[in-house]
Structures are given as structure tokens and as C-alpha cells.
Amino acid sequence: MGVVRRQQGEWRWENSELYAYTSNAATKQVVIGREDGANNFEVRVFTIPPHGFSSLDEHAHDHGVLILHGHSRVMLGERFEEINAGDVVYIPGNERHQFENLSDEPLVFLCIIPPKPVQPKAETAPAAEGVPAQG
Amino acid sequence: MGVVRRQQGEWRWENSELYAYTSNAATKQVVIGREDGANNFEVRVFTIPPHGFSSLDEHAHDHGVLILHGHSRVMLGERFEEINAGDVVYIPGNERHQFENLSDEPLVFLCIIPPKPVQPKAETAPAAEGVPAQG
Numbered sequence: 400m401g402v403v404r405r406q407q408g409e410w411r412w413e414n415s416e417l418y419a420y421t422s423n424a425a426t427k428q429v430v431i432g433r434e435d436g437a438n439n440f441e442v443r444v445f446t447i448p449p450h451g452f453s454s455l456d457e458h459a460h461d462h463g464v465l466i467l468h469g470h471s472r473v474m475l476g477e478r479f480e481e482i483n484a485g486d487v488v489y490i491p492g493n494e495r496h497q498f499e500n501l502s503d504e505p506l507v508f509l510c511i512i513p514p515k516p517v518q519p520k521a522e523t524a525p526a527a528e529g530v531p532a533q534g
Numbered sequence: 535m536g537v538v539r540r541q542q543g544e545w546r547w548e549n550s551e552l553y554a555y556t557s558n559a560a561t562k563q564v565v566i567g568r569e570d571g572a573n574n575f576e577v578r579v580f581t582i583p584p585h586g587f588s589s590l591d592e593h594a595h596d597h598g599v600l601i602l603h604g605h606s607r608v609m610l611g612e613r614f615e616e617i618n619a620g621d622v623v624y625i626p627g628n629e630r631h632q633f634e635n636l637s638d639e640p641l642v643f644l645c646i647i648p649p650k651p652v653q654p655k656a657e658t659a660p661a662a663e664g665v666p667a668q669g
Contacts, residue, residue: 400610400611400626400629401608401610401611401613401623401624401625401626401629401631402623402624403608403610403615403617403621403622403623404621404622404623404624405617405618405620405621405622406618406619406620406621406622412622430600430622431598431622431624431646435624436624436626437596437598437624437626439575439595439596439648440574440575440598440646440648442598442600442622442646460574461572461574463566463572463575463577463646465565465577465600465644473536473538475535475536475538476535476536478536480538482538482540483540483541484541485540485541486538486539486540486541487538487539487540487541487547487565487566487577488536488537488538488539489536489537489539489566489570489571489572490536491535491536491571491572494535494536496536509600509644511566511575511577511598511646513574513575
């Protein structure tokens with residue numbers, strides 16, 4: 400059955416738990432995932448605080464990204480590109496990548512990944528009370 | 535190698551051909567696809583003119599949708615929901631669906647699909663000169 404997940408407040412979606420990347424104060428929400436019956440792709444929203452970074456990552460799976468808000472410099476292998484809201488990035492598997500928030504606003508982006516095996520969320524933990532709200 | 539596809543103008547992305555659905559004046563752009571090396575998902579942007587409709591569809595593959603602009607009523611099987619920019623919809627395979635643009639503005643949404651076999655684009659044709667620009 401179809402699922403509608405409405406945006407609530409500036410960068411929050413209904414019925415979507417907020418996860419904190421404790422290393423860098425970034426947060427993650429899964430807006431389409433296995434709990435919705437989606438087995439072919441997963442869609443997440445990441446929020447990176449002003450002048451913060453996403454994790455420096457290099458892994459086998461690819462990413463599709465749409466910048467929803469803010470101004471960012473993205474590392475794609477040895478290349479850096481400045482991007483803004485509305486811009487799309489495709490990051491192939493095994494390419495080192497990181498998003499830097501260049502602005503005083505939150506950086507918010509949608510991130511699509513192929514389905515992955517169910518595994519414990521080692522790198523994330525549910526956001527504690529004290530995690531700052533975005534927006 | 536990573537691909538950056540910047541938004542150009544209101545609802546156009548660079549290096550992305552504009553396809554017209556001749557039946558209803560909707561347009562489609564592929565913003566992440568096989569030409570970018572993406573074999574795990576495809577990301578498209580659809581624009582539906584004011585008070586227009588997307589195709590009435592029912593097919594095996596699922597959709598992930600993010601409304602980028604406008605106000606819509608979406609059919610999900612026998613259910614109808616009104617949605618706005620920022621809202622996310624998951625449409626499972628084999629669920630009948632259609633987006634109606636309820637407003638005087640273009641309705642623009644991102645649509646994710648799993649990879650499909652390469653096939654001729656039977657239902658689409660490159661937009662002719664006369665296809666109205668969106669936005």
C-alpha cells in the first residue's frame with residue numbers, strides 16, 4: 400500500500416525517526432525504506448550543521464543525491480565541486496566522497512542508495528533529547 | 535566518476551534531455567541514469583502543467599517520489615491524498631497511481647525507479663521546439 404510521508408516543520412518528515420551521527424552532529428532520517436515495503440532502494444535525508452561535514456566515505460554502493468537546502472562543497476574522488484539547492488550528484492561505488500556545508504544555514508540533502516542487507520546500525524544511534532533540531 | 539548535474543533555470547537540469555509525454559503535455563528529465571553509470575536506480579524529474587495529470591499507471595516496478603514544487607492530489611490504488619512540496623510518497627509495485635496538479639503552478643516531482651532493462655522509449659519522444667518551458 401502506498402505511503403505518504405509529509406514534511407513537518409522545516410527539515411523533518413512524519414513517522415521518520417531522527418538518527419544522529421554522533422561524530423559530527425549530522426542527522427539522518429529514512430523517508431522511504433524497508434519499513435514502507437521498499438526493497439529496491441532506500442531514500443534518506445541528511446542534515447549537516449553550518450560549516451560541518453558529512454562522514455568521509457568510500458564504499459561499494461553508489462549514491463544519488465539532491466541538495467534540498469544550502470550551499471556545499473562536495474568531494475568526488477580527487478575533485479571538489481560547489482553545489483547548491485536543486486543540484487543533483489551521482490556518486491558511483493568506491494568513489495571517496497564527503498559533503499561540506501559552506502554556509503551558516505543547515506545543509507540538507509536527499510540521498511538514494513540501493514537496497515542493502517539488514518544489519519545493525521553500528522554507526523548511528525537514535526537521537527537523544529539534546530540533539531539540536533534542524534532548520 | 536562522480537557526476538554533478540546542476541539545476542539551470544527553474545525546473546531544468548544541465549545535460550538532461552527534455553522528453554514530452556505527448557498525451558498530457560507533461561515532461562520528463564532523467565537526472566541520474568545509465569548514462570551516468572548508475573545501474574542500481576534511475577532518478578527522473580517530471581513536470582505536470584497546471585491542472586494537468588501524470589499518466590494513469592499500474593506496473594510492476596515501484597516509485598519513490600519527492601514533490602519539489604506545487605500542490606497535488608495523488609491516487610494510490612483507491613485512495614487519494616493531497617500533498618505539497620517537500621512531501622514524500624512511496625508507491626509499491628502494481629499499485630494504480632496518478633498525480634493531479636491542483637494548482638495554477640507547474641507540479642514538479644522527483645521520481646526514483648529501480649533499474650529497468652534498456653528498451654526503446656515507446657511512450658516518450660524528444661521534446662519538440664514548441665514544447666513550453668516549465669516554470
